[in-house]
Amino acid sequence: MTRVPVSRKSSLWRLWPLALIGAGVGLFFLLGGADLLTLGKLQQEHAKLESFVAMHYLQAVLAYMLLYTLVVALSLPGGAVLTLAGGFLFGALAATCYIVVAATCGAVIIFLAARSALDEPLRTRAGPWLAKLAAGFQRDVWSYMLILRLVPLFPFFVVNLVPAFLGVSLRCFAVTTFIGIIPATFIYAALGAGLGDALRSGGDLSVALSPGVLAALLGLAALAALPILYNRLRRRSDLPNE
Template sequence: MDAPAAPSPPLLRRLLPLLLLAAGFAAFFALGLDRQLSLAALARHRADLAGFVAAQGAVAVLAYIGVYALSVAFSVPGATVLTLAGGFLFGTLPATAYAVTGATLGAVAVFLAARTALGGALRERAGPWIARLESGFREHAFSYTLFLRLVPLFPFWLVNLVPAFLGVPLRTYAFATLIGIVPGGLVYASVGNGLGAVLDAGGTPDLGLIFAPEVLFPLLGLAALALLPVAVKAWRGRA
């Protein structure tokens, strides 16, 4: 005889993580923090920030990762500015590592909150079609998630939610996110590494750099490689 199914947690408890993230999003704008997470603010405070990093070392690194994680978890705009700031403060490769770590932690928080609050309810209401979509996505969860992360046309917050709704395992989602955001992070961290000279010259960095053909096409090539296992399996199935 099968054991009785565990009762689902109360609605408020399921929604609480998502409500906390929504509250963080609202507080970000209510407190005017959007004005501080900008290139203009970075230009004004760059000397203070550089002094803080030089004086605090590891504490500054942890603070940077924490701020980055919170910004992603709250789904607020500013990840590009944070990555540029990291490149300016820490150098290209360290900044890439720190930004990717923070972004992955924040993305995992959104994933878990969405899966807890809405994942099961969405599948119940959507009916058989979501089950078929979920089955296909989960079969190649790493490849699909990696593809979505590599293509810069998909909003980051949206890619945080889709795998949660489609039942992707946490480990697969986290690893694909970690790998998939490295190329874009490296591009912006390298721009940030030269930010001081750009600001001294009175210029502004090109935030649309990732859509330049010499950057976008290699990213699309990597995204196509991410789907190669899917294509090979489909070809073998037909053969």
């Protein structure tokens, strides 16, 4: 009988968080979860959802936050739809509070899973290149992390994973995630609140165009422009001084 070396057993054991996440993703798609987290489904079920929230507010909040945490932790599609749903079910401000807490918890879960399972093997294979990159990142880690959260340069799940390989501390990751996602979350939740007004009026989108929603749309446009502005400023700072 062939014995598996202890070091190999240890490496395989470290992969269990990613295996659990992979199983969760597979189960999500197998059960048709991708069809549930859509705007169409939200439009169909909005009356039932609002009725449930009105009768069981605390349970609805806890279920919503748990679902949001799982979606982020498993890097599933549908986060934007869930944010819009939170806006029209709970209001922009309350939804922002619930979402920021849940999204931070989910991000921390995937961060810890990646750091536990892949950090050592990745560093071994990457060698000095990754160490050099991590050292440069660590010099201004708080600023870099806030920029990555505030400016949508990369997908949310990518920013959850990469810091795990660059030696970012859990404290820095959690705090910058919590603070950095507030603006975008509030903008989408405000749009969701406007969407709720439109759904209650029978689909009249003009009802949704309140001053608050218009401000959210302007904020969304500004958010989309941030990567362009950031890249221009970075290129300008890289130019030699005359």
